[in-house]
Structure formats: structure tokens, C-alpha cells
Amino acid sequence: xxxxxRLLIAAAGVGxxxxxxxxxxxxxxxxxxxVQSRTSSVAAVQQAPTSGTTTTPQFGNGNTGGGWSTxxxxxxxxSTGGLGDLGGSTGTSGGTTGTASSEQVRGVVDIVATENxxxxxxxxxxxxxxSNGRVLTNNHVVEGSTxxxxxxxxxxxxxxxxxxxxxxTNDVAVIQLKDASGLATAxxxxxxxxxxxxxxxxxxxxxxxxxxxxxxxxxxxxxQSITASDQxxxxxxxxxxxxxxxxxxxxxxxxxxxxxxxxxxxxxxTAAQTSxxxxxxxxxxxxxxxxxxxxxxQIVAGVDNETIHQGVPAFLGVRLSQQFSNTVGAAVxxxxxxxxxxxxxxxxxxxxxxxxxxxVNSADALRALVDAHEPGxxxxxxxxDGAGAVHSQxxxxxxxxxx
Numbered sequence: 095x096x097x098x099x100r101l102l103i104a105a106a107g108v109g110x111x112x113x114x115x116x117x118x119x120x121x122x123x124x125x126x127x128x129v130q131s132r133t134s135s136v137a138a139v140q141q142a143p144t145s146g147t148t149t150t151p152q153f154g155n156g157n158t159g160g161g162w163s164t165x166x167x168x169x170x171x172x173s174t175g176g177l178g179d180l181g182g183s184t185g186t187s188g189g190t191t192g193t194a195s196s197e198q199v200r201g202v203v204d205i206v207a208t209e210n211x212x213x214x215x216x217x218x219x220x221x222x223x224x225s226n227g228r229v230l231t232n233n234h235v236v237e238g239s240t241x242x243x244x245x246x247x248x249x250x251x252x253x254x255x256x257x258x259x260x261x262x263t264n265d266v267a268v269i270q271l272k273d274a275s276g277l278a279t280a281x282x283x284x285x286x287x288x289x290x291x292x293x294x295x296x297x298x299x300x301x302x303x304x305x306x307x308x309x310x311x312x313x314x315x316x317x318q319s320i321t322a323s324d325q326x327x328x329x330x331x332x333x334x335x336x337x338x339x340x341x342x343x344x345x346x347x348x349x350x351x352x353x354x355x356x357x358x359x360x361x362x363x364t365a366a367q368t369s370x371x372x373x374x375x376x377x378x379x380x381x382x383x384x385x386x387x388x389x390x391x392q393i394v395a396g397v398d399n400e401t402i403h404q405g406v407p408a409f410l411g412v413r414l415s416q417q418f419s420n421t422v423g424a425a426v427x428x429x430x431x432x433x434x435x436x437x438x439x440x441x442x443x444x445x446x447x448x449x450x451x452x453x454v455n456s457a458d459a460l461r462a463l464v465d466a467h468e469p470g471x472x473x474x475x476x477x478x479d480g481a482g483a484v485h486s487q488x489x490x491x492x493x494x495x496x497x
Contacts, residue, residue: 189310191342194297198308199247201280202351203229204299205255205269207239209495219298219350220244220269221359223390227253227274230390231349232364232381233260233267238495244271247306248278256405259393260497263401265333265364265381266389267349267496280351283358285382288313288337296343296363296378298350311341311378318379320365336379337361343378352380362386408467409494410475411435412446414457423447423478424460434489440477447484448476469493 194202201222208215218235222228229244236242242255253271260267271277292313300307315338337352343366352361361380369376389402398404411433415425423445429435440446446454449463450473467473469491476486 189312189341191300191307191309191344194306194308196248197357198295198297198353199306200278202247202297202306203271204245204247204306205229205231205235205349206243206245207236208241208243209238214238217299217346218348219346219363221280221349221351221362222246222277223268223279225275225277225279227255227271227277228258228394229255229269229271230362230386231267231269232362233262233265233497235349236260236267236269236496237262240493240495242269244269246274246277257496259398259402259404261389261393261402262497263332264385264389266362266386266393268390268393281358282383282387283354283356283360285337285360285384288316288354288360288382290314290316293355294337294339294341294360295353296339296341296347296350296380297353298343298347298363300344300346307344307347309342309344309347309375309378311339314338314340314377320379333364333379333381335382335385336364337382339378339380340376341378342375343380344375352378352383359383403497405493406469406496407494408464408469408471408491409433410460410464410489410491412440414460415442421445422455424454424457426477434491435475438475438477438487438489439485440475441479443480444477446475446477448474448486450474464491467491 203220203222205218205220206215207218216235216239218231220229220231220235223230236257237260239257242257243252244255245252253274255269255271258268258270290313294311294313296309296311297306300309317334318336318338319332319334320336337360339352341352343363345366347363347366350363351359352363354360360383362383363378364381365379366375367377367379392402393404396404411430412424412426412435413428413430415427426440426442426444426446428442429440446460448454449460452463454460454463471491472488473491474486474488476484478484
């Protein structure tokens with residue numbers, strides 16, 4: 095299993111997957127998986143002004159672009175284009191935002207992700223691909239999750255779900271609903287036929303508020319590129335080839351459908367640029383559906399490489415400290431209740447020195463050794479406690495937070 099970028103051992107003081115993006119003076123490009131209870135740190139993304147151009151991120155926080163002044167981009171006026179009437183609509187920079195119709199929520203789900211074993215929650219949206227519950231969404235919706243609760247918006251029925259696989263570099267994930275059958279599926283379109291000026295509607299779990307929102311607008315650009323990174327400037331990810339729209343896509347819409355005028359899905363809502371002054375969406379971004387489906391098909395086919403990961407990683411259940419830089423081994427800062435590590439008696443201050451007989455000389459070395467295993471594997475772990483006594487015990491690795 096390739097486990098590049100996977101969180102296999104929780105780092106002390108680090109929350110779940112990166113959740114908010116903020117930006118430079120041009121405005122904030124915000125990853126749309128947020129609910130207010132999400133506890134993780136933020137990353138910055140800036141709008142790419144032209145096709146094929148990747149911008150340099152700067153850092154801030156919150157859903158309003160980190161407090162920077164943001165000139166609004168030119169907005170067009172959009173319409174639902176036959177997608178159904180909007181109830182209680184409000185103005186946005188592009189068109190209107192209101193309650194989605196029954197036709198607009200057909201084949202759409204709300205996703206609530208519990209993160210890092212109950213340490214936080216995030217909300218997002220998904221697109222039903224098959225009647226037995228295969229769902230397409232953004233990677234950042236499920237990233238860091240340890241359990242998923244999914245509600246079919248057509249029926250109101252709620253399911254548990256598991257992660258089939260993820261592609262962080264493409265911001266695509268596939269999840270599978272448990273014991274699902276007979277579900278209504280989304281009507282998929284062809285993103286290769288999308289043109290600037292086309293009417294579109296973004297639908298999703300905006301703000302994790304009651305009711306599903308639908309925001310109208312037009313396509314304002316194609317082939318857009320953005321760069322996302324964590325707040326420390328690391329783990330930068332480039333998203334390219336995105337559809338840009340002035341529809342009022344908001345936090346929580348991530349993974350939801352971007353419909354064309356005929357009601358077919360042409361994109362997966364992924365990010366939005368908001369005005370620091372008004373809080374309105376300036377520009378939304380969607381992964382073209384053709385590209386998202388190509389990645390999804392590879393995930394389902396079992397592809398596992400540098401950009402596509404299967405399932406969830408193995409998880410030992412220790413938080414590692416960086417404060418013992420001169421220590422040979424991996425210094426334990428804490429142990430997660432219910433994990434394999436918790437059953438061993440490991441505690442804060444202990445030093446892990448070996449896993450399955452292989453020497454551990456740093457936190458990174460321990461991560462790499464766990465990376466090589468699958469959830470359910472039994473491994474031996476050796477550590478030295480604060481008094482200098484050496485211990486060794488066999489543990490079963492659990493299923494860790496998703497990528």
C-alpha cells in the first residue's frame with residue numbers, strides 16, 4: 095500500500111485534516127468542507143487569474159479570507175436553467191442562493207465526518223454514483239475522518255460509510271454506504287462540453303445549515319489552477335483544470351454537484367473565493383466531472399500509487415512529541431484511548447525503539463514502518479519507559495483517519 099501523505103500516527107497538537115483556506119489581498123480561496131466545530135488548522139490558496147497559472151499562497155484563517163480586503167470579481171447573472179424553483183432565495187455575487195428543489199437533491203447526500211476519534215466534526219456533500227451506495231466527494235471532506243455518517247437527501251435515510259479510496263492531489267474521494275440499495279443516482283453530464291458563460295447551479299450542505307442550498311451563476315473561466323498548503327506552508331497541493339463560476343458556493347458544499355442548465359452534473363464543488371468585506375462568494379471552483387470520474391474509476395479498480403490511496407491507513411494510536419530532538423527513538427506524547435497502543439501500557443514520555451524487530455530512531459522512522467502495514471495487522475512494539483525499563487508487546491493496528 096502506498097501511504098504518501100497519510101496520517102498514520104497522530105502528531106501531538108495537530109488536529110484533523112486541513113479545513114479552511116485563506117488568501118492574499120486578492121481574496122480567500124476556501125476549501126468547502128468546514129463546519130464551525132472543525133478543529134483543524136487552515137491553509138491558504140489564492141485564485142489563479144489565468145488558465146494554467148498557479149499562484150503563491152499566503153496564510154490567514156477563517157471563512158472571510160483572513161481579514162484581507164477583497165475586490166469583488168465581475169459577477170454575471172445566472173439562472174437555474176430548468177433545475178427547479180428556488181425557495182427563499184438571497185442575492186450573491188453571481189445569482190441567487192436558495193433552497194434546493196427535490197430534483198436538485200436527487201442523487202445527492204450530506205456527509206458528516208467525525209475526525210480524529212471524536213476530536214472534531216466536518217460537514218460536506220457527495221454525489222451518488224451507484225444504486226448500492228457508491229458516492230463521489232472531495233478528499234478534503236473525508237480527510238482526517240474516523241467515521242462517516244451519510245444522509246440520502248432524496249429519502250432522508252442515514253447510513254454509515256467507509257472510505258474506498260482517496261486522491262489528495264486531485265481532491266477526489268470515493269466512499270461506500272453500508273447496506274444501501276435502490277438509491278437514486280445523480281445524472282452525470284460531460285464537462286468537456288462546458289463553456290464560459292454557461293448557466294450553472296452549485297448544490298450542497300452549505301454551512302451545515304438545515305436544508306440544502308442551491309446557488310446559481312455562470313461559468314466564468316475554465317482550466318483554472320490553485321495551490322493549497324497547510325498553515326505552515328508544507329504539504330502543498332496543486333489543483334488544476336478547474337471550472338470557475340460566480341455561483342455562491344459556500345463552506346459545506348464541497349463534494350456536491352455543479353449542475354449545468356439541463357440538470358446534469360458537470361463538476362464537483364471544491365473551493366470558493368470569498369470577500370473579506372462582505373463574506374459573499376466571489377468565485378467558486380469545481381473539479382470537472384469527467385476528471386473526477388476518471389480518478390474515481392481508478393480508485394474502485396484498486397489502483398494504489400503516489401496519487402491514489404486505497405482505503406484508510408493502519409493506525410498505531412500514539413501521539414509523537416518533537417521536543418526530544420536528541421532522543422534515539424520516537425518519543426511518545428500521548429496515547430489515544432481504544433487504540434492498539436493503549437492496550438500495551440505505553441504512556442507519555444516513553445520512547446519507542448523498535449517495531450517488528452526493526453529499529454526506530456525517529457518519529458519519521460516509526461511512521462514509515464507503520465505505513466508498510468494494513469489495518470488489522472499484528473506487530474510487535476518495543477519501548478523504553480521513563481525509568482529505563484525495556485518493554486515489548488504485540489498489538490493489532492487499527493484503522494486510522496482517512497487521508
